[in-house]
Amino acid sequence: MKRLLNAVSILSLCFYLASRIAVAQTSGSDTVLVLPFENTSNFKEYNWIGESFVDALSELLSVPGLRVVASDERELIYQRLRLPLTVIPTRATAIKIGREAQATLVVYGAYRVTPVQGENAPAEIQGTARVIRVNEGRLLGEQLADGRWASQQFDFGGPLKTLQAMQGRLAYQILYQRDKAFPFSLNQFIERATKVPARAFESYVKGTLTTDPEKKKAYLQNALLEYARVNGGATYTQAAFELGQFYFERQDWKEAAEYLSRLQKRDRHYAEAAFYAAIAYWRMNDLTRALGALLPLTTETRMKSVYNNAGAISIQAARSEAKVEERDRLLKQGAALLQRASESAPEDPLVRFNYAYALLLLGKYAEAADQLRPVITANPRDGEALFLFAKALEKMGKAEAANSADNESRRFLPAYARWQTEWLRSQTLSQVPLRLYQNFNRLDYYDAARDRLAQDEGTNVDAKNLLAKARELYAAGRDDEALPELRRALTIEPMSAEAYLILGYIHQRRGDLDAAVSALRTAIFWNPRLIEAHIALGRIFLDRGDRAQAMTYAKNALQIDPNNPEAIALQRQVETGIK
Template sequence: MVTATEVVLTLPFEHTTARPEYNWIRESFTVAMAELLDSPGLIAVPLDECHLAYEKLGLSRTALLTRATEIKLGEAVGADLLVRGTYTVTGEGKDSTLTVRAQMISLREGKLVGSEHVLSAPVADLQVIQGKLAWELLYQRNPALPFSRDRLIARATRIAPTAYEIYIKALVTEDPADRARLLIRAIEEATRNAQLTFPQAYFELGLLHYRDGRYGEAATWFERVRATDPRGLEAGFYLGVCQLLTNQTDAAIKTHTALLTPMPLFETYVNAGVAYMQKGDFAEAARLTKLAADTVPLDDEALFNYGYALWRDGRPAEAVTPLETLTRRTATDGRAWYVLSKVYAKLGRTAEATAALDAAKRHAPDFARWETAGKPPWLPFVKTRFNREAFHRYARGEEQSRQQAFLGTSVLQRTAELMRDAQAAFLENRSDTALEKLAQVIQLAPDHSEAHLLLGRVHERRGDLPAAVQALKAAVFWNPKLTAAHVLLGRILLTQGDRTRAAVHIRQALDLNPDDPDAQAAQRLLLAPPR
């Protein structure tokens, strides 16, 4: 039984044939596995964090990696498991064949986990290969998976193949204009194939506009990414900045308020403070910016915003300390000197106010404009970027804490609660919720036969008969005396035309309980002439 939460990094696969037109496939494995391997007990490292590790080690994204470098990359992101692989492409055009070899390595134990995986299919079926590979990697780690291989492949192929190829090519394209054109094409192609949403492409397109300073256009794309989508929290951060910089104050407050809990980085608090300053609520702004400044005391911009908010809120005595700290730390900070001069003046410290004003004249290029504006100048800093490494570290820590808290509860108590929730969801025809609860039960207790039985019922209702058969086989494996599982398995096998195996399970059900009406009904179906 696997209960520990582990982190897995999938490195870009090495292309071992001289076919540059297929180089784009390299990073597609990191993109795909970051989603497909993310499951109970396992946290997958996204492509963005993988790129950060490359930058941290001074590696180019196209570098060929030695085993030692691969291990360093894994250590850089705190991975427990590493997935590495190679691929070759043979043939031409529609006859091109992709062959993939991959293996999972335990960094803690320094050895291969399971055996090497080899898969081959037409290049057009890249996503199918990735779904199959993800299944094999997950299954070798935990055979009690609460979902079928077909279900995982369906997840892998949600994006139309042509849209997926164009999207991956956009990610590996350096030129911003070319990347934008490819992303638009990917979105158009997905729409043509009846794909209702493509949040990954929306995020990347929004980011391109954002980096180019086109905040209005960026916002239109970031708004299409939900918080629960991949990169959803990051999209929310950038959307909030766009709203600040385009003076959409109420929207900025709403966006940042929603981010404070799931993305409590100091940059989020700084920007939330700026949003409240735009509204004129300097008391709330001071509270938020103090939290940011206390979290990262050496960040000059957070400290300045705190002092500025206190000054604008009419609290000059409190504003002195952060502003004096800043001017001692950075004697050329014209903004800090200017606000400090006003604070000293308000407190009647005339000589110090004059000296601070002289320093502001020397170090602030906009001093004259500030003095002649007739109102307090607008001086707060907006954080247009956040520490991505800190964000990934926090997000992973939260997920690990969530999973460990889940696993730390009394197993019997927790499984009982989850089974009650799953049964209620099943009765109310909320299949997705039932599947989610059952996945948690089976993660806690792979031998929970009733959970496997209910999982089989859910899959049968959804029409996924292969998954239902797999779940019911697990149910009777863990509890050979579970009559209901034998009956349902027999009925489904009959539906699939497998009368021989159906007869075995129906007979077992009757042996266990000759008076069971469902078993008797299944027996009548079995004895009826085939249609």
Template sequence: MEISAHGKLLLVLPFENRSSDANLDWIGEGAADVLNRRLESAGFLTISRGDRLYALDHLGLPLNFQPSHATTIRIAQNLDADSVVLGYYTVNNGRLTTTTQVLDVKALKLSTAITQDSDLKSLLTSFNGLAWQVARQLNPSFEIAQQTFLAADSTLRVDAFEKYIRGTIAEAPAERVSNLRDAVRISPTFSPAWVALGRAYFANQEYDNAAATFGRLSADDPNALEADFYRGLAFFYTANYLKAEDAFAFVRVRLPLPEVVNNQGVAASRRQRDGSALFQQASAADPKDEDYHFNLAVSLRRRNDIPGAIREIDQALKLRPNDSEAQTFATTLKDPASVKVNPDPGKAIPDDNLPLERIKRSYNETGFRQAAYELEQIQAMRMATMAPKQQAEALVKEGDQFLNRGLTLEAERRYQSALAADSNTALAHAGLAQVREHSGDTATARQEAQKSLSLSPNVPAYLLLARLDLAANQLPSAAGEVSQALHLEPANANARGMKQALEARGQQVP
């Protein structure tokens, strides 16, 4: 069973503009954005734009630098990338032509070039198709259908995408916000633009706007963790500590990285609640971070645990000896005349002279993505110990969860893996049928649904066939399929809704 792509790090560089029009430079960054999003959804571990820009800065290179192959290798090595996707494009008479190759960093070998030509208005479709071809080069056994990639940005308008990219790369804050606001106005369901707009507001210290913007994302959106981390900070900086604590807690439950755990503890402490357990968790996860030991020392001091506080502040100073605030706090803790002791052991004492716990202000995107990736690998290893039928059932359940969130590419990965574990899994075929329906391939959707029913009667397959027949005005066939679904699950809301729709058109459901 394989639901990930070998665990190798992949760096996608902006494509080089070989057109004569500098106003089209945004297309190169757009190509990198689409390929990054698609390949990450397909199970590859990609390197973020932020880390790429950090590497360029670390190497003393300008951010819009177009590297030679030698410099590309240096950048990849700096980021520990195993492969690099690079390319260039031209635009002539409204036609976009891209040429792309994959560089194997260790073997220093370039793949066969992939060339695509499309109408400029079909830019997103072209880049999504290119992402599928790159995935096939990186993993020849890659099974996700090309149409699933092509349909991934079906609701995103090209003009909104252009505004999003221009907003992402703009240097002037006002220009950045203006472009991103246009992007979400044109395509309000494109969540990466909402995240970018929220971050732009946050960078401008417009915290109320930032919190409201990040709040536009649903809890199951792929970008929800990043959004809620910054939303928590925005609430924190406006002294709304309860909402800040809730936002950090939302992220911590899903990915308990130390900076998130720490921030939940800091928000809790501002509400006069004990954050010691959270600070202990953060310092255990990253014992080399001085701030976590400092925060735990302050929290333990509030709990009247003087020995524990001294132990933690000493550890903090070992990690950062020149921290003047920690030095002063350590001196106070070790001076009996300065330490107020509550005669009731374990009870906190008010002390207005205590330093405040420290918040972590930066979102470590790479850390978050790697942690999510590692959790997926752990889940895959756990499933590998199951019997094939159990594996398939678990994978179908995951696929259904992704499908319900509109993440069809991720859903197809699970359904394909389920069939690899047990090819007779009816619900995996039913899931694939729904993925094909979403991507507009109705013929294959029908085939998958029929294959599913040949293995075992099930509601999702019957309802999919009913939807297809209803769309084709084949009302008697649709009525029969809805009847079969209701026979299996009389209370199924979707089946009952279709029954009402058919009866409203004069077709009785037996």
């Protein structure tokens, strides 16, 4: 039973933390950058611990109202600032990096390791972390009564085998210092931090840091095996991503696709993994799986490379499809995606080439020619573009211009004779290769993510306004008018604890107690510290004569606020049996 409760607790926490569109906490929205912690001891074999703090804290600090700058994005920032990845920045440099990352908070720290002293004695780690408020140039803390600023230092330490618990405790302390109303407990954070077995976590971090190919593969495979052994065969997705990247770089397409396709939408590197998995499948000419990996990204991202590759593979799949209806569907799908790519990057010759090819297949010859002219201007020796341009002009009845373009394509296209033979025989272009982006542009991805976040924050304002209106209508007794506002708010923000609280109140007032209990429990699921929901449930169960359940909710409310008069009154009523 205890294991089940822990699972429910962790599930609740994970759902809460996975949301990127939840209403921001009272302290407002922040962006946090975690820097590698400095190893101040002389034992370099423990340098991996410093990077492990980046990985662990980046995961744990990802809560509503707090965007985390990913490690990949940090590396891009280091490159822009011409800083080596191994540099341990000073406070001034940390602020500079934070500003470049558009971060409002920077976490940095240092640790020292005391290695094993005896056969059974574990290595010990002691360290300190600090958080810089970038815009203010000072450390995270609080204002004292006399007006002075008291900065907060976060100390951690213990046996090395408890490293992940330390990181969970540190993340909780940072979040609590930032927002005293943070609705989760320290134990919940430690449970979340230790969900990856210690040996798997250590192997994973070491695998990401080593430059030795064989060691990298061995570390990552060991991380996957250890995680699966402890978690009933489940996949350690971060290790799977790194191993998939390892095989992709070595052009082992089968193994790359196998590991990269294990990531799900909730995983941090899902978009990049799906992008490279699609290329790996495409290299193996498995176009169905390539599209299966890539098409979901067209609704998740706004990247020209995603639109282009999904469109190009759709066109390629259409060429080899025997069924007319399916071929037409794939062709229209590809053209639509390539049009979106062209709109997002109108000057990109690679996108223009693919879009022109799709337009040719659709019989839109004039539009195809318009797309190809800038491609040829950018590269007058592009034989493939010249060949397509000649065919578009030919179909438009511009014989002289078509012959001129055809003569130029003959000069620069090695496959001209084969392509021209096919064209004369069947008026088809099945041998023309589509052009795909081979690299996932992380900078574009993070820019798109910031745009989505800005839109989400705007959406949250709408949800808050709807909740405020519903609250007023409920207070005025106008429940029928409040319900549509609540439903609209939950459509925008399906994890709003307050919306479910008001919904529970309305059902309770109407006498529909089962619906009230369901709504109030959902409110607690999304915010376990919502004291009003605990009190309301306690009263409902007291009215039903279930004193045990009523006492449970009364005690829960008192744990949240021992001085809350309504919680105290509820407990007294339960103890005396008064309804």
